[in-house]
Amino acid sequence: xxxxxxxxxxxxxxxxxxxxxxxxxxxxxxxxxxxxxxxxxxxxxxxxxxxxxxxxxxxxxxxxxxxxxxxxxxxxxxxxxxxxxxxxxxxxxxxxxxxxxxxxxxxxxxxxxxxxxxxxxxxxxxxxxxxxxxxxxxxxxxxxxxxxxxxxxxxxxxxxxxxxxxxxxxxxxxxxxxxxxxxxxxxxxxxxxxxxxxxxxxxxxxxxxxxxxxxxxxxxxxxxxxxxxxxx
Amino acid sequence: xxxxxxxxxxxxxxxxxxxxxxxxxxxxxxxxxxxxxxxxxxxxxxxxxxxxxxxxxxxxxxxxxxxxxxxxxxxxxxxxxxxxxxxxxxxxxxxxxxxxxxxxxxxxxxxxxxxxxxxxx
Numbered sequence: 001x002x003x004x005x006x007x008x009x010x011x012x013x014x015x016x017x018x019x020x021x022x023x024x025x026x027x028x029x030x031x032x033x034x035x036x037x038x039x040x041x042x043x044x045x046x047x048x049x050x051x052x053x054x055x056x057x058x059x060x061x062x063x064x065x066x067x068x069x070x071x072x073x074x075x076x077x078x079x080x081x082x083x084x085x086x087x088x089x090x091x092x093x094x095x096x097x098x099x100x101x102x103x104x105x106x107x108x109x110x111x112x113x114x115x116x117x118x119x120x121x122x123x124x125x126x127x128x129x130x131x132x133x134x135x136x137x138x139x140x141x142x143x144x145x146x147x148x149x150x151x152x153x154x155x156x157x158x159x160x161x162x163x164x165x166x167x168x169x170x171x172x173x174x175x176x177x178x179x180x181x182x183x184x185x186x187x188x189x190x191x192x193x194x195x196x197x198x199x200x201x202x203x204x205x206x207x208x209x210x211x212x213x214x215x216x217x218x219x220x221x222x223x224x225x226x227x228x229x230x231x232x
Numbered sequence: 233x234x235x236x237x238x239x240x241x242x243x244x245x246x247x248x249x250x251x252x253x254x255x256x257x258x259x260x261x262x263x264x265x266x267x268x269x270x271x272x273x274x275x276x277x278x279x280x281x282x283x284x285x286x287x288x289x290x291x292x293x294x295x296x297x298x299x300x301x302x303x304x305x306x307x308x309x310x311x312x313x314x315x316x317x318x319x320x321x322x323x324x325x326x327x328x329x330x331x332x333x334x335x336x337x338x339x340x341x342x343x344x345x346x347x348x349x350x351x352x353x
Contacts, residue, residue, distance in 0.1 A: 172278070196279065214244060217243070221240040
């Protein structure tokens with residue numbers, strides 16, 4: 001297995017009027033929790049979508065596990081969108097059944113454990129769930145898959161502190177970092193800091209810095225927030 | 233969630249220090265089993281990779297041993313644990329004395345101050 005699970009080689013992505021990503025070369029190491037941080041519109045989500053094969057680069061190449069990123073890589077990549085993607089008419093347990101049918105690697109036992117952990121009511125319809133519980137359900141669906149790469153776009157955004165806390169704890173409890181890598185975009189830097197291995201700072205479609213979170217503390221004697229203030 | 237950490241020191245070192253203090257206080261004894269990597273990660277609210285690093289650091293210090301398939305244990309060598317106690321005491325005292333000297337206190341003043349403090353407690 002390659003040491004790097006994702007490799008960007010001189011990747012640019014242009015939408016009609018704007019450059020979302022500008023000649024980015026980047027490698028994501030395997031078996032880590034990686035945080036993509038940066039202001040709104042900096043290109044974080046574009047990096048995730050390119051990795052998931054949901055959009056194509058305007059130039060350059062994106063490789064996942066040594067293969068060109070493509071949407072058919074769905075068997076190796078789990079992508080959690082920042083949008084609401086659940087069917088409102090399904091119950092929680094029907095949503096789990098549906099996902100288990102979609103993905104061969106879906107682990108029902110793990111889903112069941114997560115259901116208990118997240119204290120979700122299996123009989124409740126998605127449309128009747130609170131925003132926080134919809135957030136929890138999305139995380140459940142993502143973590144119940146046995147995939148090498150999990151991408152999460154803003155999984156904490158707009159959720160209250162209790163929900164954010166349960167999501168972070170579920171990541172610690174249910175990720176299998178010997179087999180899995182996670183890339184997560186977030187604004188909630190202070191909250192995710194203790195669980196990040198690596199941080200990638202993005203701004204204006206470019207990479208401003210890549211560092212190991214523990215190294216920032218060792219070399220600069222400062223936390224992630226102070227480091228970000230320095231580089232931005 | 234979990235525990236609070238200072239931002240000026242790596243998290244893994246802060247956890248190593250906490251575990252070492254538990255050993256010195258006798259909450260963890262020679263041969264005791266430490267929590268699994270996952271358990272401690274959940275307890276501390278940190279990345280499991282960080283806990284992995286905590287355990288390898290403690291092995292390097294000779295304070296813990298990992299037994300294949302069984303987990304990580306506090307060393308059985310009580311001698312090493314006594315030594316650890318001395319080391320941590322020296323470390324703390326060094327830091328304190330350096331601070332005091334920097335502020336211009338003399339050795340007799342420091343000793344006197346410490347004695348008074350201990351008598352009052």
